[in-house]
Amino acid sequence: MMIAPAVPEITEEVIHESIDARTESLVSLRELGPPDLVHLLKQPIRNAAGKHVGVYHHVTGVDASSSASLAAYIKDLTHRDHGQAATMKIVEGVYCCYNAFARLDMRVHVTIPGTVEAYCVDENGKKRAATEELWLETYLCSVLRAYSYADDGSGETIRKIMGVRRFNPVTNTETEHRFLAAAEQLFFRGWQLGSDSVVQVPNIVSNHLTTGLLKYFHTTGRYTSGINLFEKLKSQNTEVASLLAKVLFMGNEEVQGVRTLYDALKELPMDYVMLDTQADFLLKKAKTAATPEQKEERLRMALGCADRSTVAAPAEFGTWARLAQVYVAMEDWGNALTILNSCPMFTYQDKDTPIMPEPKDVHLPTLPETRLDEIDSEPEARFSEQVDPQLVNLRAAGYRGTFQQAYSILTEMTKKIGWDQLLKIRSDVFVMEDEYRNEKPEVNAHKPRNPSTDGLRGTPNPPSTNGEASEAEGGEQDDQDHQEKEAEESSSQATTLANGNGNANEKLEKPSSTVDPAEVKKDEGEHGDDDHLSKLNNKRLCERWLDSLFMVLYEDLRVYTIWRTQMAQYRAQSMQYKKSAEEWEILGALAERLQHTDEAVEAYRACLAARFSPKALSGILRVYQKNKTTRETVAAIIRLVTWQYRWYSEFSPELLYIIRTLIAEEGAVKVRSIIQGTNLPQNVLDLTHHYAALCATFRSNGTEWESY
Structure with a gap:
C-alpha cells in the first residue's frame, strides 16, 4: 500500500479566515474551481482550555461522492496527528469542495468526537441543503480538478499554489466505473463547466468534462472503456463521433476512427470539431508518409478539411491554427502567415486559484520516504542564485x-x-x-x-x-x-x-x-x-x-x-562558460521554445550539474522518450516522482503515462528490474514502483502475463 504524502500546515492569523476568504471568492470563480480546502481546528493535548489554532491545506483527488467520504479524510488526519511527539490535537475540521455545475461550495463540518454536518454555500454565502444530485456533480468536478490541477512533472503547477496534496482520483476499475457513470449521466451538461482558453464557445464536445475524459483515457490507456462510453453517447447525439474517433485513434484503431468520422460527417457535414479531428489526423499521417507523393496527397486532404472547418467555425482559434499548421507542413509560408494573422485571439483565462490571507506560519514537512540528497538541497540552492534581468524578462x-x-x-x-x-x-x-x-x-x-x-x-x-x-x-x-x-x-x-x-x-x-x-x-x-x-x-x-x-x-x-x-568563443579559448542553475534553466526553456532540441538539452544538463531542477529534468525526459533510451528515462522518472512526492503529490498523469508506455514497449518485468537496479534508496524506488503497479491494476499492455 502506497504511503500517503505528508500533510502541509498553513497557520491562520485569525481562526477561520481561510474559509471566509474562500466564501468571498465564490462569486468570482469561472472555471472548475480551486482545489479543495481542508480547515482544521487544533487545541493543546494537555490543556483543553488552551488557545485554539486554525490551520489549513489544499487537496485534490479525494473521493467527493458523499459527505461520509470527505468526513473520513478529516478523521484520517486526526489519526496521523496523534504521534508520540504531538502537542496539539484536531478537535474540528471543515472540508470544502466546489461544485462547478451548480456554482456551490459543498462543505462537511466534522466535530471530534461528535457529529458530521453536510451543507453547501452559494455565491452570496448563504447555506443550502446538500442533495444527492449535488454530490454527484461535486464528485465529477473533483475528479476533473484532480487531472486539471495535476503537475506535468516540471513542478510549475506545484509551485503555483502552496501546500496542495494531490491524489489519484481513479486507482482501479471500480473507481473508474463510478467516474465514467457520473460522466455519462452529466455529459450533456458538460458545456456548463466552461472550456480551455483556446476554445471560444464551449459545446458538448469541447469543454472541461471532455478534456478531462480524453486526458484520463490517454493517461491510463483504458481505450476500450472510452470507446464504450462514447459509443453510447453517440447514439444520443452524432456530434460525439469526434470524441469517439479521437479515442479510436489513441488506441490505434485508425480504420474504425476514419469510418466513424466519415459516417458522422455525412449527417453533420459542417461539424467543425469533426473536420478539425480529420485535419489533425491527416496532418500526423503526412509526417509519417513513406513517399513525397503520399505526403502531398495527405496534406491536400488535410487542407480541405481544415479550410472547411474555418468556414464552419470562423470564431474559433483552433480551426485557423490547424489551417496555418497545414500550410506550414506544405511549406506555403505566405499563406501560413496570412492564416495565422486571421486567428481570433482570446484573453487567457487561468485556472481558479485560492486567494488566501497572509499566513501566520507555514509548515512544509518532509516524509523520510522521500529523502534524497540531490532533491532536498534544491530549495536552498534556488534561493541564493543570481539571474540576469534580461533572461527573466523574456x-x-x-x-x-x-x-x-x-x-x-x-x-x-x-x-x-x-x-x-x-x-x-x-x-x-x-x-x-x-x-x-x-x-x-x-x-x-x-x-x-x-x-x-x-x-x-x-x-x-x-x-x-x-x-x-x-x-x-x-x-x-x-x-x-x-x-x-x-x-x-x-x-x-x-x-x-x-x-x-x-x-x-x-x-x-x-x-x-x-x-x-x-x-x-x-x-x-x-x-x-x-x-x-x-x-x-x-x-x-x-x-x-x-x-x-x-x-x-x-x-x-x-x-x-x-x-x-x-x-563558441569560450570553447575556442578553452574557458568555462559560467551561468547560475536558474539561468541555465531559462536558456534551456528558450532553446526548447525556439525548437532547438540539442541546445535545450545542453542547457538543461548544465542546470542539473549545478542543482536539481524538475523543469530541466522533465525537458531532458522528453528527449529520452523520443530517443527511446529506457534506462535514462527510468532514472529521470524516479527523481521526478520523488520530487513530486516530496511536495505532497502522489499523482502526475504525464509521469504515469510515460511509465505506462515504457511498460508497453519493454514489459513490466524489465521495467521493474531497471527501477530496482538503480543505485538509489529503496524507499525512493518504492514510490516509482507504485506508479508501475497502477498499470498492472488497469491491465495495461506489457502487464498481461506479469503481476507487478
Missing part, C-alpha cells in the same frame, strides 16, 4: 493559451526557413510602414473601390473575447511604439549581456514595423483615394498582436544568438 516565457500556440507556429516557421527569410515573407504578405509612407497620396477625388481585392480592408478584425479584438494577454497588449522602444533599448544592452561581444546582435535583423491599421483608416478617411495603393492591394494589414509576436520572437532569437556566440 516575454514569450509567459505566453499561454492562443498566444502560446500562435507563437509555436511562428517559431516552427523560423526553425525551417530562418529569421531573414521569415522577415522577407512578412514584408511580401503585409503592408510595411515604410512602403505605406512612400505610397501615401496627395488629396484626390474619391474613386470607386473593389472590396474583393482591397488588401487594406480584405482581412476583417477577428472575433474577440471580453470586447478585446486584438489584444494579447498580460504584457502582450503593449502599444506597438512602446514595443519598438523596448526592443531598441534591449538591443543597446546586448553588449552588456554578451560581455563586450557586439557581433552577435548584428547577425540578427530587427523586424521593421508594419503599418498601423488605425493610421490606414485615418488616411482613408482623409483622402478617400485608393489608386495610390495599387502596389499594396494584394497585401494585408498585420494584426497588432502578430506584430507583437514578431518583436517577442526577435528578443528570443537575439538572446539565443548571443548565448550561442558566447559559448
